[in-house]
Amino acid sequence: MSYIWKEGEPRANNVVDVDGFNSEYNAYKSMLNGGLDRDNLPQTSIGNAEFVYDSNTARTSTPFYRADIHHFEMNSDYRVYSNSTLGQHSFANTTYAAYNSGWIEAASETLQCKEGMLQIEARGWVHLSIATAAYYPRVAKFQVTVDNVPLIETVGGYIAPIGAFYLVGSTPVAEGTVRVGFRWKYSPSGADGTNNDAVGYPQLFFAGTSMSILNRFR
Amino acid sequence: MASILNSNFVAGETAEVAATNTKFTDVQTQTGQLNDENVRSESIDLWHMDATASMVVASASQNTEAPGYTKTYTTGAHALSPLVLQKNGNVDMVLDMGSLQTLEQYDVLRVYWNLEVTAQVLSTGNVYSGSVYEAAGGLFWGVWLQWSTNGSTWTDVPNQGSFSGTTIGGVAYNTLQVSNTTTKAFTPIPHVAMYTDIGNHDIVYRYPHNANELYTTGSAWFLRPTPSTHTYRYFRLVLAGLLTGMNNGASPPVSHIADIGPAFLDPQGTDASITLRRCYLAAMHLKGA
Numbered sequence: 001m002s003y004i005w006k007e008g009e010p011r012a013n014n015v016v017d018v019d020g021f022n023s024e025y026n027a028y029k030s031m032l033n034g035g036l037d038r039d040n041l042p043q044t045s046i047g048n049a050e051f052v053y054d055s056n057t058a059r060t061s062t063p064f065y066r067a068d069i070h071h072f073e074m075n076s077d078y079r080v081y082s083n084s085t086l087g088q089h090s091f092a093n094t095t096y097a098a099y100n101s102g103w104i105e106a107a108s109e110t111l112q113c114k115e116g117m118l119q120i121e122a123r124g125w126v127h128l129s130i131a132t133a134a135y136y137p138r139v140a141k142f143q144v145t146v147d148n149v150p151l152i153e154t155v156g157g158y159i160a161p162i163g164a165f166y167l168v169g170s171t172p173v174a175e176g177t178v179r180v181g182f183r184w185k186y187s188p189s190g191a192d193g194t195n196n197d198a199v200g201y202p203q204l205f206f207a208g209t210s211m212s213i214l215n216r217f218r
Numbered sequence: 219m220a221s222i223l224n225s226n227f228v229a230g231e232t233a234e235v236a237a238t239n240t241k242f243t244d245v246q247t248q249t250g251q252l253n254d255e256n257v258r259s260e261s262i263d264l265w266h267m268d269a270t271a272s273m274v275v276a277s278a279s280q281n282t283e284a285p286g287y288t289k290t291y292t293t294g295a296h297a298l299s300p301l302v303l304q305k306n307g308n309v310d311m312v313l314d315m316g317s318l319q320t321l322e323q324y325d326v327l328r329v330y331w332n333l334e335v336t337a338q339v340l341s342t343g344n345v346y347s348g349s350v351y352e353a354a355g356g357l358f359w360g361v362w363l364q365w366s367t368n369g370s371t372w373t374d375v376p377n378q379g380s381f382s383g384t385t386i387g388g389v390a391y392n393t394l395q396v397s398n399t400t401t402k403a404f405t406p407i408p409h410v411a412m413y414t415d416i417g418n419h420d421i422v423y424r425y426p427h428n429a430n431e432l433y434t435t436g437s438a439w440f441l442r443p444t445p446s447t448h449t450y451r452y453f454r455l456v457l458a459g460l461l462t463g464m465n466n467g468a469s470p471p472v473s474h475i476a477d478i479g480p481a482f483l484d485p486q487g488t489d490a491s492i493t494l495r496r497c498y499l500a501a502m503h504l505k506g507a
Contacts, residue, residue, distance in 0.1 A: 018233070022226040025241055029222045032248060037261040046266045065273060067326045067504070069442035071377060073398050076470060084387035084467030090355035091396070091463035092471035121328075123438045125406050127463055130414050131354035161412050162356040162463075164405045164437040202354055205463065205473065208401035210377075212328060212440040 066114070066215045072107035072182070074206050081202040091127050093202035094186070101188040103143065108181040109213060116218040118173045120144050120152065120180055124209035127162045129202040138187040140204055144211070145181040146171055165206075173215065180213055220251035275325065279500035280313035280453075282306055288336055291457050292489040297360070297381040297392055297477035300456035303333070303497050313453040313499045318367060321441070321448040324506035329363060329375075329499070331405070331455055332436030337493040338410040353478070355463025357409035359492050360475065363439050366452040376441055376448070377402035381477055386464050393464065393474035401475070403439040409460055409490065436498075453501055460490055 031040075078094040111118075126140050139157035143150050144167055152169035186204045189197040222244050227233055282289075284306035291301050305311040321327055364372045374380055379400030384393040394400055441448075460479050465471035 018227045018229045021233075026226070028245060029224075032245065032252070032256060033221055034219075034256055035258065036252070036256050037258045038263065038265055041262065041266050043265055046262070065504075067324075067442060069326065069440045071398055071402060073396075079470065079473070082465060082467055082469055082471035084465065086387055086389060088354060089387060089462075089464040090353075091473040092465040121438060121440070123402075123440070125401065125404060125437070127356050127406075129354055129356070130412055132414070160408050162358045162406045162408050164435050166437055207396045207473065208404050210402050210438075210440045212326070212438075214326070 065116075065217060066111060068109060068111050068213045070107065070109040070180075070211045070213065072209050072211075074184075074209075075104060075106050078104065079205070081200075081205075083202075090129055090131070090202040091205035091207075093127065093129055093205040095200055095203055096189040096197055097199040099186060099203065101185075103183045103185045105181050105183040106209070107211070108179055109211060110177050110179050111213050111215060113173045113175060113178045113215040114217045115175045116173065117170050117216045118146065118178060118180075119170045119212075119214045119216065120146070120168070121212040122152075122167045122182055122209065123165070124206055125162070125164045126158055126204070126206040128158065128160070128204055130161050132198065132201050138190075138203070140187075140206070141185040142167060142206075143183050143185070144169065145183065146173070147179050148181065178215075180211065182209070182211060219253055219255035220248035222248050273504050275503040275505050276315050276317075276319050277500075277502040278313055278315050279498070280305075280311055281498045282311060282496060285496060288493050288495040290337075290491050290493045291359075291459075292491040293460055293479040296479040297394070297458040297461065300360075300362075300458040303361070303455040303457060303494065305497070310454060311497060311499065312369065313501060314369075315451050315453075315501065315503075318449055318451045319503060321443055321450065321503065322506055323443050323445045323447055325442065326504040326506075327441045327501070328438060328504075329403075329453060329501045330436065330438045331361075331363070331497070331499045332434065333361070333455075333494050333497040335407060335433040335435070335492060336495050337491075339491045339493075353413045353462035355476075356406075357411055357413065357460050357462055358406040359409065359457060359459035360461050361405040361407065361437075361455055361457050363403035364454050364456055365450045366454075367449050369452045372452075372454065375403050375439060375453075376443075378404060378439070381458075381475075384474060384476075386466055386474060386476065391464070391474075391476040391478070393476045396473035396475060403437075404475075405435060405437040406461070407433070407435055407459075407492065409492075411490075453499060455497065455499060457492075457494075459492065 078098050079092040080098045081093040081095050122144055137159040139159055141157040142154050144152040151171055152167045224244050282305040287306040289304050302310040362378050363375045365375050366372045377399050379394050381392045381394045461475050462478055464474045464476045
């Protein structure tokens, strides 16, 4: 508990004792020099005015959490399969002519965090073309990174021809800017012993992707 | 940070009025320089909040109620008039937030759903012929989220688009153009039959391939309006099928979800169907951040 202000010495008709004065005065000093606590602030002293969002700093002064919702799609330079012919139509999937292997980052978002927990959710849907696949099943994986460190990854990957995906995870964060990334990966081209995958056929497509990022303060 | 650095009086010296006043003037001056470094960690908590400590503005959930309740939907439910997912008693499964809610800018609204596929009926044939089935973009059902202020007039939620007439490759379809603002509340469910060989009219069973292979899926929808505001009270899920993926053949290509439900018949001439049970829908509205 911090020092409580009160009417102190010296008073009229009292002899001022130097140690008494110093003791009383130094208590004030020490409280001000970093010792203020809840007892120095009145109850309900923080109201709506302090909770209002500040558009200049693009952050809220509400001392509970910070949040962002980020919407994005698959990288446009991988959405290359272009064919409207009946029987060959598909989404604008990536092809092996465009995708080789490895992780590809689709989007990232930064959030000014305070010390606490960071919860991240990612949703979307994914299509894996099984048409004319020389090697199947193929696998799509998705990963959420925090400051480029993998935090959440789909276990085993998605193999259904089409479906929804949803990832969620939490991590402790320190105060400062945190970068959250979303990336994807797909099986490299394969062969069935006779045929190799054609590089121009549709392979992977995903869309409807959103990330919810919540920083709950400690 | 406010900081007072003056020194103590020394015993035996005379305390002048000016020196004494200076010490109190220091306090007066530095009080105006207070900042977060003067305040102890965690020194501000709920005691100081003006009864607004909860992050949650509103939350609610809904489900199909009876665990064994199932409902079968057929391809007659095409995308321009999708079927509403139903609950026990064959009534629409509607999530009611209890009162009209205002989603202020920077509020965070999250809605989650989950459902279980118990059967997708096909007859004995596993090879279809006919151009409409040649869907390298997959065959799937679509479930998406709608909301309402009054429970009678419904619209697709923001960032979920609606189907409309589109011609692709010379054929007219009802499609939903895929963009960053059109499928954020969309959940595809794979159909049991999948086209596997471009140009060879071949469709085989894929996933899940029989009624004993239950398939559970779910998704979520997030909205943090900046700067617009919304009012809402009710949510529901709707379903349409069968759908497939297409693109317009342009460069760069634009993807579409195309509704081929009205044309889709299995080799015996019956509609494709899907049976759902244990559907869950939940919403949480957090105050702005």
